[in-house]
Amino acid sequence: MKASTFTLGEITLKTIDMKLKNTSAYLLAGFMFAACAGGGYQKTGNGVIVEVKQRQPTDVRKVRIEVMGEKLIHVSATPEKDFSKERSLMIVPGQGKTDFKVDEQGDEVAVKTSQVCATVSKVTGEVCFTDATGKRILAEDRRSFTPVEVEGTKGYSVRQIFHSADDEAFYGLGQHQADEFNYKGKNEELFQYNTKVSVPFIVSNKNYGVLWDSYSLCRFGDSRDYSQLGAVFKLYDKEGKEGALTGTYVPAAKAGVETIVRREDSLYFEHLDRKAHLSKVVNLPDGFPFMGSRVTYEGEIEPSESGLFRFILYYAGYTKVYINNELVVPERWRTAWNPNSYKFAVNLEAGKRVPLKIEWIPDGYVSYCGLRALTPVSAAEQNKLAWWSEMNDEIDYYFVYGDDMDEVISGYRTLTGKSPIMPKWAMGYWQSRERYKTQDEIVGTLKEFRKRRIPIDNIVQDWSYWPEDAWGSHEFDKARFPDPKAMIDSIHALNGRIMISVWPKFYANTEHYKEFDKNGWMYQQAIKDSIRDWIGPGYIGSFYDAYAEGARKLFWKQMNEKLFSLGIDAWWMDASEPNVRDCTDLQYRKDLCGPTALGPSAKFFNAYALMNAEAIYDGQRGVEPDQRVFLLTRSGFAGCQRYSTATWSGDIATRWEDMKAQISAGLNFAVSGIPYWTMDIGGFCVENRYVAGQAEFDKTGRENADYKEWRELNTRWYQFGAFCPLYRAHGQYPFREVWNIAPEGHPAYNSILYYTKLRYNLMPYIYSLAGMTYLNDYTIMRPLVMDFTADAQVNNIGDQFMFGPAMMVAPVYEYGARSREMYFPAICGWYDFYSGKYVSGGQKLTVDAPYEHIPLFVREGAIIPYGPDMQYSDEKPASEITLYVYAGQDGAFTLYEDEGVNYNYEKGQYATIPFTYKEAEGTLTVGARKGEFPGMLKERTFNVVKVSKDKPQPFDLKVKGVVVKYDGTTQTVKL
Missing domain, CATH: 2.60.40.1760 (glycosyl hydrolase (family 31))
Structure with a gap:
């Protein structure tokens, strides 16, 4: 049997x-x-x-x-x-x-x-x-x-x-900073850190x-960790002596110390000494003044086998890498306190010695550098x-x-949770800086937006609004914020919302810390090691254990009592990796954030942001069940979307290569199943040359070379940001408000204002996409491979994307570029957004990219609803919508509407209006409205504008098309 x-x-x-x-x-x-x-x-x-x-x-x-x-x-x-x-x-x-x-x-x-x-x-x-x-x-x-x-x-x-399969491609894994898009044959280490968000989900182009x-x-x-160079190669110093490279440390001219030359058997200067806290990087020369210095590592490497060697560069300051006298890593920069990793690969021959040289300008009193490698594996295995x-x-x-990548992502959300509809105001523009230091600054900034008639919905209060020695108290410093409730009321009176930064960090002297600690809900290693942070004289504190259910409830209770009760609209959950201490080795990071209530931190290393998000989402919905929760978190994990969570890409740098890296980072994050992503437009950490450029401009009124580049960088970044799921500027000085970037009338000012206004014109389209994320598990920011999977040409295109089903966006990420190459997928034709001119699909073209415009194209068959000019998302109802129809193929789009701020949509209180275009008949059908909600427009007007090959039409809300008076019943019109 x-x-x-x-x-x-x-x-x-x-x-x-x-x-x-x-x-x-x-x-x-x-x-x-x-x-x-x-x-x-x-x-x-x-x-x-x-x-x-x-x-x-x-x-x-x-x-x-x-x-x-x-x-x-x-x-x-x-x-x-x-x-x-x-x-x-x-x-x-x-x-x-x-x-x-x-x-x-x-x-x-x-x-x-x-x-x-x-x-x-x-x-x-x-x-x-x-x-x-x-x-x-x-x-x-x-x-x-x-x-x-x-x-x-x-x-x-x-x-x-x-x-x-050989022709397979992989996407997802969260959001990383090495500017890799297709992960086929690549390696990625998944852990959480500032600028690095790991989500263990991969999607194949095989659906x-x-x-x-x-x-x-x-x-x-x-599965291997990268090895020290001496474990991978025979090393030779610049004199040819085996066993090490040569490190030459040249101090600044006025430093008063001698040049140091020493042999380096590895290049591993990647983390702080645990005992020295914030003052010493492991393996670097003691006492050497790195600010203003120049460091060179050079010699030769000799592999014992042939093949493709993979390297990972860890860098802060300015860094270049040469192998075999070729520049394999052009200059990269990161701020000294927040290093980055970059991966590259080089083919080498067994027994053949080749020169290796690293040029490093640390650009800080404490800085980091490292280079490690992996020996080759066969292509079949890799x-x-x-x-x-x-x-x-x-x-x-x-x-x-799934039948397509959308269905695969829908399956992911079936497993890990639906993505709620974000509040409508979150689809508008957000202004932030590090940081508004007083109550008058933040309210005054919002007033300036209204005065200049620049659209905005959300203004952000970043960290350190509390007294210096009271991190975690959730109290406003009375000297700088004398009346927080009046401040918040003033923001609301200006038709704005306020988001506030809350960390899971508590100084040991605060009452909130003591509440956690008495229940065993504080991580203790930082306290035991007396780790002092970088504020003032340095204060001792730690992070709460979000894996404990009681701790999560207490965290929200404290936020509710001190902040939500004042009228705060949304939450910025910073350092949610958790980042107990910057720039430590991984083992010490585990020691600092554990053991957790569920077990060792080694086992629960990556899910902190998920548990922390649960605390706020469940807490707010328990207190105010009809107000939409909105969380912005610096880290994320599989399932975060179910807690109304968006993620931003952390404290990135103000460099063109960093802007470019955000495109592939955001696209892979989107494919990871979490639909809401954003970044610091302009970059967070600023090169000193830009700060100096701003200072010179403020003093003389002259636009020097660096400040000129700063303005163009921000212009290009705003252009890109306007087509991300969330549109948000943030960063250190120089400030990111448009008038602080350039004066009115300057091309930078004009362009930023244009795309901010366009963002609000697109609100009916964008909010419909938000509805689709909930109803259909849709993805707003879409790599081309999602919509054009059958076109193998798109597998490795990580610098173009679809914004919803209609718009193809091509950010410009090179200084001085006034054109860029684009690929037009073969499945359809395309229309230039600005001219209406038709472009055939299935080809690469170099397209114009003038200073003030990002290349933007609309696919055949697209239907895009545009609303009126607005200063904030709910300023006026979209009683007249201009409906652009791009001919050439059949098309469809569904307008989604609800109340925008509550959860009535979960009870079915929303409305949809379907649009269907038939190419053969040249007709548009505005279908019967389905559903209803309080405050819904019963009647409205659609101004239908057709764009076709023989009748190009630029985007222009003033164009008069076929007018449809709509009362909720089906109507068909000939275009």
């Missing part, structure tokens, strides 16, 4: 004597499972458990397949007798019941839904996924388990490798995704889909399939 005869899924209550007690029932179940041992399986309520014959204790013993939906499969694999009973932090419970069948053929067990099949080998435990026709989608290659124990908790470092359920340090691609986690209970992942 086959083992499958005894599957538990076939047992009914009728087959068991009802007099059996629980113990007997468990014994019976155990006997039946034992009958399947060594290649049998057990059917469960939502899948199967397959037992694999285990040869070694670290081999897989059981594989579990759980059906989560027609195209959603959960896979777990363990060497243990039983699977972990810990609940997933990223997955929402209650996926619903999906019908499935189980078939056993030979050494394989197949679990089938109507759409996908997961087949498990009873011999190896490997899983293969196929579609309804039997075509293979994804197949496991191999896996491994390595036992680990941390703080008395046992687990495994795990690795799972999948086969991958599937893998959600890796792990909260620990993870690696995508190669190009596979591979995951590694430092500490898991077991291998745990979700296979997500």
